[in-house]
Each structure stands twice: as structure tokens, then as C-alpha cells.
Amino acid sequence: MHDFNFIRPRSVAEALNAVADADDGQFMAGGQTIIPVLKQRLAMPSDLVELSQIDELTGIVVDGGSVTIGAMTPHAQVAGSADVAGAIPALADLAGMIGDPHVRNRGTLGGSIANNDPAADYPAAVLGLGATVQTDRRTIAGDDFFTDLFETALAEGELITRVSFPVPDAAAYMKFPNPASRYAIVGVFVSRTGSDVRVAVTGAGPCAFRVAGMEAALAGNFTPDAIAGIAVSGDDFNNDIHASAEYRAHLVGVMASRAVAKAG
């Protein structure tokens, strides 16, 4: 790991200035991805701006229609929140499936979606619930946020402050984890709000995506049977030592079916 200046701002404004003033500044959330990345020298920032001391980036607020989570809220806090479990149990379940207990104690929602690892869990919830991402300067629709492999709609120096998840009528997340890393080989988040259905997939492609064919079929009949005949193409799917593209395509159907059954 190359050395860097370590900066701990106390406010969002200070954090933005610190990155703007640096030669090559980089935000750091819980560090569970960026530290391994720094070790591999895949990133060599001049300044690491760590966000853990910024109170305005933490906390969970549940009101009637939505669950809003501060970007620096660790996964363990979301997984263990009775408020989240009461409003969107699938979201608490998802947070509890990320990595392992130690990673969940430090890894954060904002860090996860800003990094946009193709196998991360939270992107499936952002897309699967139609969340909105609030940054220091604007609101970004979840549907527009994940643009490609490790790429998001965030501009240079833009900081996620919180994410707001609408409360659905029913939702569930099912994932087929890699047994060593616990990353999703394939994970599927489904939600139903009235007749509006979302099916979001992570792990299979370059970044999370929705499956329009399944959503249409489930809108009229929210049961596993409704999607039993719907195959997804694995042509652009990830193909690596963990799973072939064809196997991932098969898993999308299996995980979607299980998620629909669980959501009920």
C-alpha cells in the first residue's frame, strides 16, 4: 500500500473541500473494500478522506412511507434495526447477509453502492425497491444510479448522504452466496407495491439490473408459477471461476422464484 494523507472531516462540507483540495482525493466509508483495494495498489490516492466522524451521514429514519438510511450506517445496524425489520423486513434480511459479522460491523450502505461491485447486495435493494439516492447536491433515482461495472451516476467528488427506500407491500431477497467471500454469485430482490412489481438482480451482470419480463408476468400473478417459463439470457453475464454465465442465468430464475415465494 502506498502512503496517503489521512483526513477525518467533521462535516459534509469539510469532506467535499478535502477531496476537492487534494491532488487525488478519495472518500473512504467503512473501508471494507477500499483497504483491500489500496493493498493491491489498484487505487493510490494522495488523500483518503474518511467519513466516520460526520454525524449527518448516520442514522435510520422510518416514517409511514419510507425507510431513510444515512450513507455511513453500517450493515449490522440496518440488520439489527427493529424499525427497518418492521417496515421492510427484506432490507434488514439483506443487510444481515452481507459478508460476515466483522464486515457488517464496519461496511456501510453508502460505501457499498458508491463502489458498485457487480456482486454487492445493496444495489439489488436500491433497484428492487425503487430507492432514491441523496447526494450532497442532488437526488438520483435508483434506476439511474448503477451505470456499469464499478461505475455509478456519481460525479467526481460527489458524496452520497442518504438513501431512501419506499416501503412496499411485500418484498424478499434471496441470494446464492459464494461460500468463501459471501458475495452474491446471484442475488434477486423482488418487491410488490399494489400492482407495481420490481425484480432486481445482482451478481449476474456487470452491475445490478431489472428483469422486465418477470416484472410484467408477476404484476398480474405474484407467484413463482408466473415466472416458471421465463428464461433470462446469459450472453452478457459474468463468467468466472465461481460460476459460468449459463449457470448464473439459471440461478436468476431459481433465486427469483424463491424470492417471490418468500415475499408471498
Add this chain to the structure above:
Amino acid sequence: MPSVSMTVNGKQVSGEVEGRTLLVEFLREHLRLTGTHVGCDTSQCGACVVHIDGTSAKSCAVLALQAEGTSVDTIEGLADGDTLHPMQEAFREHHGLQCGFCTPGMVMTAVAMAKDNPNLTDAQVRHGLEGNLCRCTGYQNIVEAIVAGAKAMNG
């Protein structure tokens, strides 16, 4: 070089570190607390687990400067003189280790898991150990030790 100060095993410590110094390096090389191990150095194996303000963390995935002002507990802080901590005693009693390399991380993970939960089930323990790898024992005795240790800790 920046300076860092924290409480480690109840004692106030401080030192000069680089930005890139990992917490595990600070513990092992600055404080000579070599009970915390570095196994994979890629945040997978859990041999480096310590507690930061009471919650478990992989100290190879935390910068020393991030621990500024916190209270860190390592395996060296568990025993009371010559009297083993109940979880350490349970590992000894149930033969929850073979080569011992993963053991500090296993025990620190177990203590975090068992805190306020005397009735851990096998399934809960196995789920809780997903971030800790052992290449010797096949886990069976580790799980037995943690179930027993949780009862002893809270008994």
C-alpha cells in the same frame, strides 16, 4: 508522521504511524501484541479479529488512525492473570484448536457472539463464524467450544 492514541486492553497507548499503517500492524509491531494474527491479509480469514468499542472487526481492514480515540480489545486482554477467560477455557476443554493460528480470531469472534447470548445454537454459531477460517479442525470442536463458552460466560 501522524500520531495516534487509543485504549488497548484497558491501557492508554499512543504512537507515531503512517496513514497506511493498519491497526493490526500497530498492535503487532508497535505494541508487540502478537496474539492478533495476520492470516490472509485480504479480509477473509478472520485471524486478525479484535474488538473496537465492543464490536468485532478485522484489524487488517482497519487503519490504525481509524481507531483513534477508541477502546480496542485483543486476545491478550481476555485472561485474568493466569485464569483463562471462560471462552478460552471452553476452547481448551473442547479441543477447539489444533495448530492455533486462527484461534485468537476465533475466540474474539466467539466472545462478541456470546455477549448477552448464553443460548447460542449450533446454527447461530456456524453463521457467526462465516468470517473466520480454520484449516485444521473442521470446525466441529470450535462450534462445541463456543456453545459451551457462551453458557459459561453468561452463567
